[in-house]
Amino acid sequence: MVLEIATLQIRPGQTPAFEAAFAQAQRIVAVKGGYVRHELQRCVEDSHRYALLIWWETLEDHTVGFRGSPEYQEWRALLHHFYDPFPTVEHFVRVAL
Template sequence: MILEAAVLQVKEGLAEAFERDFNLASAMISSMKGYQGHELQKCIEVSHKYLLLVRWETLEDHTEGFRQSKEYLTWKKYLHHYYDPFPTVEHFANVAIS
């Protein structure tokens, strides 16, 4: 399992609209091969900052399967205009479970 993580800085004043559109865009990502689940967390200290965590079966399910799909184009249309700056996406592999 691969964990995709991105800190999302949403433009001030757009958090409510972002959350609404994120819920719509979630249908795009959840339909993809290798998708195992996702969550969006809102920062307590900074009201327009979010943490997106997506679990994928493999790295390629995200980087090739989703990112090169027509669903990704719809995801971009719904969400990418909210970010400033544009987020860095990183991938993590589990090394320990407690």
């Protein structure tokens, strides 16, 4: 299993709209092949920063299956205009509990 972690910085004053848009967008990712689960967490120290965690069965389920899908364009249209700067996205595998 692969954990995608995206650090999202939301434009000032846009967090309520971002959270509403994310409520719609999460339905898009949740039905993609290889999707396991996700969480969206807001930073305690900076209310405009979020961590998006999505667990995938394989790296390719995210990088090819999701990002290469037509549904990803809908995801982009719903969310990408909220980010400044564009998110850092990295992938992790568990090595210990």
